[in-house]
Amino acid sequence: MIPLPGFDEGGQPHVVVERVQLDGSRRKVRRGFGGGRNFGDRKKHANDLSDDVDFVLSDVATRTPTLGIDPRLILVVETMTSGQSVAEEANWQRSGLRIVDTSTTKRVVAFSDDPAMSLFLARLEDYSSGPKKGQASATHEAFFDNIDNVRPYGSQDRVGVELQTVLRQVGRDDDLTVDVEVWYPGDVTTAESWLTLISDAIGGAGGVVHDAFSSEASGLALMRVSASASIVRQLLDVDLVAKVEVLPEALTINASPSEVSADTVSDLPLPNNSSPLVGIIDSGVVSNHPLLRGCIVEAVSTSAWIEDGADRHGHGTAVASILARGSLDGQISSNDWDAPPFRVVSVRVLDENAQIPPYRLAERELTDAAIYLAQQGVRVINLSLGDLNGMIVGNRAPSIAALLDALSRSLNVVFVVPTGNVAPREYAGQFDESLAVDYPLRMLESPNARLLDPAPAATALTVSSLVSPLGPLPLGTVSLGRAGWPSPVSRIGPGIGDAIKPELCAPAGTMGQEQESYALVEPDALQVAVADGRVNSTGVITHDFGSSLAAPHVSRVAALVASKYPENSANLIRALTLQSAEPVSSDFLSASTEYVEGAPSAEGRRFVGYGQASSLRSAESAIRDTVLIAESNIPVDGVHLYAVPVPEAFFTRKRASRGMTVTLSFDPLVRARRMDYLSTRLKFEVVRGLPADEVIELFLSEADDAAAGTRVKIPNRRGLKVSGIPTQKRIAMEPAQTVRSLGANQLARKTWQNSLPRFNDFPNDFFVVVQSLNRWAPPTSMQPYALTVRLWVDEKLPPIYEEVRTKVSSARIRARGRAQTR
Template sequence: MNMPESYQHLRIEREPLRNDRRTKKIKLPRLERANMRAHGQHLLSGLDRAVQQAKQQVSTATEGYVLKLKYSGNLDFTHLIKHGVEFISQEDRQLCVVFGDEKGLATFAEHLQRLGLDDAELTYKQILEALDGIDNWTSEDRKSWAISQKGLPAEGAFSLDLELWPVKVSHHPERRVLYENFEQWMKDSGIKQLDRINRDSLLMYRVEVTPTQAEMLLNHRDIRLVDLPPESGISPVLLMRDINELPKQISSPAKSAARVCILDSGINTNHPLLKPAIAESKSFIPDQDEFDDVGHGTAVAGIALYGDIEACNAGNYWQPNLWIYNGKVLFKNPNGDDAIFREETFEKTVVEAVEYFVELGCRIFNMSIGNATAPYDGKHIRGIAYILDMLAREHDVLFIVSAGNFMGCGDPPVPLNSWRDEYPDYLIDDASVIIDPAPALNTLTVGSIARHAATLDGQRYPEEISQLAPATEAQPSPFTRHGPSVRGALKPELVALGGNLASPMRAEGDEWRPHTRGLGVLTCHHQPYERSIFAEVNGTSFAAPYITHLAGRLLNEYPEASANMLRAMLVNHADLSAESSSTFSAEAIKSYAKANNHRELAREVVGYGQVDEDVLYRSSEEAVVLMAEDGIENDSHIFYELPLPKEFLRSKRALRELRVTLAYTPSVRTTRLDYRATRMSFNLIKGTSLEDVERHFNKETQDQEKRLNDSVKTKANRAISSEVRSKGTVQSSIWSMRQLSPRYKWFVVVTRQDNDWGKEMSAEIEPYALVVTLTDRENEQAQLYTQIRERIQEQERIRARIK
């Protein structure tokens, strides 16, 4: 059987015009108060009470107080300074935090006193009118989710993570005074400082304390958050195979092959399947070598290198195509078999490791790490996620992270009785939300789907009912965690094989005990010469490196591709499987959509879905991938005319598919709910000409031009709405159409709009990647690639004549 011919993907260019984005002046509604005078007095009383409470707390600042402002509607953060207080952070949709010194608070009090007086002329009075109340930041506000749920150790010394209010930027004199005074106070109080990380919107410490000192920290008014250190753990099940059955010689990758870094518990680089592809190793754990005595890092590396090891093993075919770089950032728990973070701040370790391997040419980083004590609370992105978002932008590297594993919880119990009977309800339970660093926007987050459903006992004794798995092949794994991330961004974006679990069925009341033997994925064992070549593992930790493997192979094909392009390509080829979409009942899907602004329930768990590798690397005559990398100014549009041949646009009924994916890497800030300094989006538009489309988007003629005949936006043929996809920094949708018209041209329009607060943080020209896939599979004589290539050449000739 002859294999179909394949071709390098094609590149397209923007049209030679730039259009300013249509802007609208939005007049925010004023909040009407029945008695403005009484409202001002109520706020004044709250201010006085909050300041008095704050004075009872510990502080190391020379002067000043941190206050909570509760508000209704919209609040103008930029001009809070006009009333004597300075914006620090927006904590949720109706709560912001401000800082005020004695002079500023006097101004604030004076303005509140004048509120409601007929002759009072207050600038930005609407800010005061929007306030509902003023309060102090309390010890309860400072408790993280982990401390609220688990409490603090009752005795002995233990570690805590602290976030201080990020006053000013990292090198500002006021920031320096803040942390120097705080560190002196800790020293005087006998609190042991283990480490510090100082970033523009993150001032974080790891400290060692007693219970009494922990209470002091919870009542320190310069502290924003007190948290337990991160946790991470695995327990892989081992499988056996004779090492002599492997090929005698396994060749190394090409010298130019992609360089992939595994940041994990180290790698045992003498494993016969890994050794030919190991480039360099380094430990970032003091007094420890780079080798893996846990097994997690070696297992991750095996999947990152070979992808589907079960398939490789079936054919005993092993051909490494990537170079593996080993960065040890976890080590074995002295009191257990799991991998843990070092005592110093883990975020600082990650920065050090990434910068080291970037210098060695690594473009892709796998981090199968999850902090179970930091579930995403729907507000700010913090911790490791924030650091990865910054590093991804700074170094143009792709981070691939796991969504985290949910192994049940006890208060309240989830699942209550049975993993099997209560599937899939707990997949979307509040207890199974993604954990740090999975919420990061500038990364790819990967959840897990199942492959196997028969446990080892079920395979050995098929006549008996032993354990039963809730998920079948291609359904979400019972332990995978769900999104969304900040402001509703789809997370995870992708899913891959990560294993399954089962409920024991023979013992009454034991169905909540997860059983995993025989349900995992195959990978490399960290002790191949002592125990086994292979290990069986379960978890999203092992779904993530499969995507890392695909990303590395993509980089081999397109070595100049940016991290944005790699993200866009992978998501562009993802599909929501029938198994995933049917996991939830029709009633549950309808109920969730009604309560969540028409969002799709399944996508909160699996995102864009599973990557289809059919045309991921190469195009064919019936499926063609178009690529573009460019940059865009603020408040502007960029237009791409898709080079669709007449044969594709034929009016004869036949299924044709058009996929569009956009990826960019904005600056981020943890003190803002919007988080992204820059927002980009795309629209798929059809029109009779470029001028037709350009007029539609031109702000000068927006009132004169009627709306284009934009049937591509209808729900009937579009997979994901612009409202949902635009929340993330990688955005994709699919249009399926059976009848087209040759009289229309098709365009993708990329738009950029910066937040007001983000303009100084953003580049004048922000880079992005765009990927479009055209498919015409029902045309047996399709020559789509040839025809599109000719159209692109024709467009290039036209542009050359214009120049």
């Protein structure tokens, strides 16, 4: 592994930096609506909407109870714009509508507790009357001008894609097992009453409810049901039901026996009894496997439906072998084995078919497993699973992703998850001679290669797979991709709301293609070695590929950070794991025969995120590679400021590389079926050459939230604007703030080849500004976060660690002295 410029002998602890103690609280402002009118003829538009409402009311009035459940007034409001801000949601409530879903672009789903929709129609009448005397706009103009039409929410909205196919193939009495999502109305008490009502109805009709689950933290209400196809069809007409879908397919393992014998891998070095713990939730492990013997602290099941923690499929054992011992290929060929730095605690949630037990919800099983691991002291949990029916669509958070975000916050743990796998036949079209280099562009063009649940989870570290170093290939076979390229089976981002996903990547193999027939093949030389845990297998080592095997490499880096910082938060573990990322070139896009000159290089992040995680760079600083760390809690719409000293080497007049990398991680509240999935967004910028109080005022004076489409401007005493900061003083980092701030795990880099200018009349420190942009968090809430800043120089320049550490320590002492004299 080649370290970034500036990496040399390590062993130095990271430097703790404290924020500048200035008031960064946002002054309260009123957020309004902007933009011109969509409908010139208000009266005609109001009449059209009134007709739509009459149809919805008539539809509800004429329908009879389904499964004994009375019809409810639920409607779909198609809107002209895609964002639903907090202010707009309050407007819906004042119109008598309770929003339950804004996750689909330009669509709002809402309940009306008023069977006549009186409030809505009265406000519509006010709008229809036009502006009152002295007013430029009609009453409620911004609200109704944004509504295109209103319609009922029907069975076509509730049926899942796979269920739709199944229902065409089965008879009315055939039994089906399905997952049912019930609308989450905003409070868990009502949600549980609705689950009970539907459960009783299904039982009364002859069906069986195996499991029900509700989560206030993630805004979910779910049930798993077995019933006849006739009952399932009736469920599609129950207004309290949001979605019905068949169960996901099982995981597969593309493994082949190996010639490696058990004797070859016997007497391997073991972890210490005090080695830190790392968790895995999977199909269990074979604890006495030669590669895992002595590495497994515990292998259990937390499910009443799974008898024990032993692996009867093989997937969990394969993943655990990388988690415990890292990349196996080099150690096997050299017979030189490293001692595992961690001990593994395994919780089995998958049966022998690599499926969640058929009568349990995945959300229930994963919650129980995560809580158990957290109780054992585990801080990092590898979850190499994916819902094959749960590909991200639009901005809606899949259910398991929303659950992991809630669990990460409540348990203070880090989840590491893969992007999920995709077969090239699902996106590549025709297999031809150019597939080996064109597959990345074909993935970008296909809607079928998006992330699988739970990969979009905002707080999880999502990992894609890279093509591993290539060995000798069979004659007439070529590799799909080159070493270091994204794997052709690893799904791509972005995440929810265009957040950067995946964040990280790691080698985990690829496929081959026969040059004559263009058929795809899976030679061992293109895969990675893993422990063979399949039942009745005669091998000890096998070969496999896919993003499931990339995730444990990142889990190892995160676990190393957790072991160095046992008292710190999961936010800091994630921020430092991100900080270790080595950039990955996006030349795989330009190498395509279909590449268009000028195609955005940013598309490369959809495959590899911020880069490849490195254990060498995560937990310790070095004399030319210094990391500053901080944790804090920021108020709603607040601003925090950190002074980062600029080392003298940055001013040295010599052509040599020097740079800065900043990472930010936080764990906001979430709600699954909302366009504003995250309660709060945090962003950071770096400036220099300005006084600290001026920087605070600048960022308080202007908050730009592109995702919600609103701008708030507050006058300040000096008439300054953030956009007006000169380029020498506002550090342009990559990716841009507008791109990186869409996610909860953020990273940006800046490299200089020449010296920085000195400012004689202004501070030369870097100021890292952290800003909170509230969406729907309670106004008195505080958002925890972690910030890390890496300063590095190459070997041509003098060391920086001691200088930075001393300056930070001196600043801390001076600040505390000032505080004591007040």
